[in-house]
Amino acid sequence: MQRYLTLEAIQAKCDSLMNEYEIDEEKFYHIVEKWAEEDAPIETKLLASFSELLQVVSDEISSMEKSVELQATCRLGCAFCCYFPIIINEMEAKFMKKAIANFPASRRMKVEEHLVHYYQKYGESLKPILELDFDEDTDFKLKYRKSLIPCPMLNTETNQCMAYEIRPLPCRTYVNYTDPKVCEDNLMPKETISFEFLYGEYMGALNEFLQFLYEKGDTGFIQYPEDAYKHDYLANWLR
Numbered sequence: 001m002q003r004y005l006t007l008e009a010i011q012a013k014c015d016s017l018m019n020e021y022e023i024d025e026e027k028f029y030h031i032v033e034k035w036a037e038e039d040a041p042i043e044t045k046l047l048a049s050f051s052e053l054l055q056v057v058s059d060e061i062s063s064m065e066k067s068v069e070l071q072a073t074c075r076l077g078c079a080f081c082c083y084f085p086i087i088i089n090e091m092e093a094k095f096m097k098k099a100i101a102n103f104p105a106s107r108r109m110k111v112e113e114h115l116v117h118y119y120q121k122y123g124e125s126l127k128p129i130l131e132l133d134f135d136e137d138t139d140f141k142l143k144y145r146k147s148l149i150p151c152p153m154l155n156t157e158t159n160q161c162m163a164y165e166i167r168p169l170p171c172r173t174y175v176n177y178t179d180p181k182v183c184e185d186n187l188m189p190k191e192t193i194s195f196e197f198l199y200g201e202y203m204g205a206l207n208e209f210l211q212f213l214y215e216k217g218d219t220g221f222i223q224y225p226e227d228a229y230k231h232d233y234l235a236n237w238l239r
């Protein structure tokens with residue numbers, strides 16, 4: 001029988017991470033500096049820096065895990081975390097939508113059809129949870145989670161994300177290191193870990209890049225800085 005880490009053991013490893021690990025900020029800023037100099041269309045620069053920054057978030061988590069010998073127990077086809085609210089800003093939503101629009105035609109059509117069915121199926125039941133005030137309501141996560149409505153990008157037949165490589169930061173930073181059953185048995189498992197603090201480096205680098213483009217007079221399909229300040233549920237952005 002497989003033995004999993006206890007909550008205490010996970011907490012101890014996280015504590016030593018916090019005390020000893022230094023986030024490599026340079027990796028984040030290196031990407032935007034590289035794309036700032038690149039001779040490429042603005043849309044290419046924006047989408048490439050967005051997806052590369054997301055990848056750096058994932059790489060940084062892997063590096064932290066390695067440093068304290070943590071191994072995620074999340075597995076392909078396990079998608080309980082895809083029933084949590086995902087909140088992103090309008091800039092990230094536009095990046096996602098543009099990246100989906102650039103998927104190969106058959107994949108893009110599948111996503112589009114899926115989204116049509118999704119909003120037909122959940123339209124009415126989504127209304128109350130998408131009105132939950134995530135700034136003021138301290139209980140909004142649990143209320144949203146209780147609705148048992150999946151993320152719009154989740155294929156509930158395969159339990160796989162239809163936009164996996166561009167999945168937003170909250171999806172990458174939520175990890176389980178103990179028995180996967182804790183996610184199945186609890187709406188809000190206390191054992192899971194969030195690396196959401198990496199948002200600072202990720203969004204800091206993106207903002208720096210957009211600021212640079214803004215000063216140059218071309219931010220492409222992004223309305224800057226307005227888009228960086230508007231936050232909403234992914235299910236509202238993709239509607």
Ligand code: SF4
Pocket residue numbers: 081082083086151152153154155160161162163164167168171
């Ligand atoms: S975007 Fe993908 S990974 Fe994130 S919650 Fe939705 S289905 Fe899950």
